Amino acid sequence: MQGDFGPEVKVAVGLRSGLAAAEVYGRDDAKCADALARESPGCVVFSVDDAEVSAWFRVDPDGFRSGGGEPTQDASARVAFRDLEVALRAVETGLDPLAAPVRGEVKVSGRIPLAEAVGYVADRASRDLVLPT
Numbered sequence: 820m821q822g823d824f825g826p827e828v829k830v831a832v833g834l835r836s837g838l839a840a841a842e843v844y845g846r847d848d849a850k851c852a853d854a855l856a857r858e859s860p861g862c863v864v865f866s867v868d869d870a871e872v873s874a875w876f877r878v879d880p881d882g883f884r885s886g887g888g889e890p891t892q893d894a895s896a897r898v899a900f901r902d903l904e905v906a907l908r909a910v911e912t913g914l915d916p917l918a919a920p921v922r923g924e925v926k927v928s929g930r931i932p933l934a935e936a937v938g939y940v941a942d943r944a945s946r947d948l949v950l951p952t
Contacts, residue, residue: 826903827870831887833910833945834865834874838885840944841876841937845883851940855883861895861930863937867906868899876937896929898938913942 824832844851858878866873875890877883900906905924908914916938919925927934 826907827872830867830903830906830910831872835887836948837910837941837945838874838876840948841941842883842885844944845940848943851943854936854939858933858936861933862890862892863896863898863934864890864894865898867903868901870903894929896931896934898934899926
């Protein structure tokens with residue numbers, strides 16, 4: 820993003836826009852729709868340790884929803900980035916989904932298959948987003 824925005828704003832915008840794009844991909848992209856169709860309803864929360872940044876993606880029987888902050892319903896799964904630097908890399912260039920947890924960059928808890936499906940869809944959707952740097 821251009822301007823004097825710090826990493827917290829960049830991460831918040833990147834997470835929110837990526838999850839909003841994932842709503843569209845989950846509906847319109849065949850591979851993404853298949854990945855999410857295998858999951859029962861639930862909510863995945865993405866957050867950054869020691870920062871006031873979070874966003875969520877919810878799979879409902881009637882579609883997909885996303886938003887910023889904490890969701891109104893309990894999370895089925897949580898994805899926590901170790902710090903803002905890791906979260907910024909995740910939204911700008913992506914993280915290796917196998918190596919990041921091993922390195923301690925990301926902690927996933929709860930319904931891990933749901934978190935993986937949402938992460939897959941958000942990653943595919945984010946590749947087509949062009950965010951200013």
